[in-house]
Amino acid sequence: MKEMTAKEVEELLNEGKKLAIIDVREVDEVVEGKIPGAVNIPLGLVEFRMHELDKSKEYTMVCRSGGRSGKAAKFLESHGFKIINMTGGMLAWEGNVEK
Template structure:
């Protein structure tokens, strides 16, 4: 499983890279703040909404601590998607939130 740290993600965003971020936390968790531009697809819905994703794009999965996003990464990888897990999750995120 590919992974990246919160600092690596923050650097990519600061450099203006166009990234596809998916936050797999529950909607009430996301309401407290998410990385700008991240799309919320709760972990329990990823399997049912994966058809909305493009297999030609790379996605960075985000959750609270890295566990749920890791499970989402494994699920999507098993279906042929290019996915990276953000380790440490929002607990380790020091960048901007919306």
């Protein structure tokens, strides 16, 4: 599984790179703020919503600390998706957030 730090993700976004970010935290966690443009698909729903994803795209998975996003990344990779796990999760995120 490919990994990227929160700082690396922030730098790519600041450079204008368009990233497909999936936040796998629960809805009540995301209300406190998420990376701008991230799509919320709670971990428990990833299996049921993966049909919404495009296997030709690369997705960056995010959660609170990196654990749940790692599980989601492994699951989606096993189904042929290209995934990067953001290590440290939102606890390590220092960039802008949208509410």
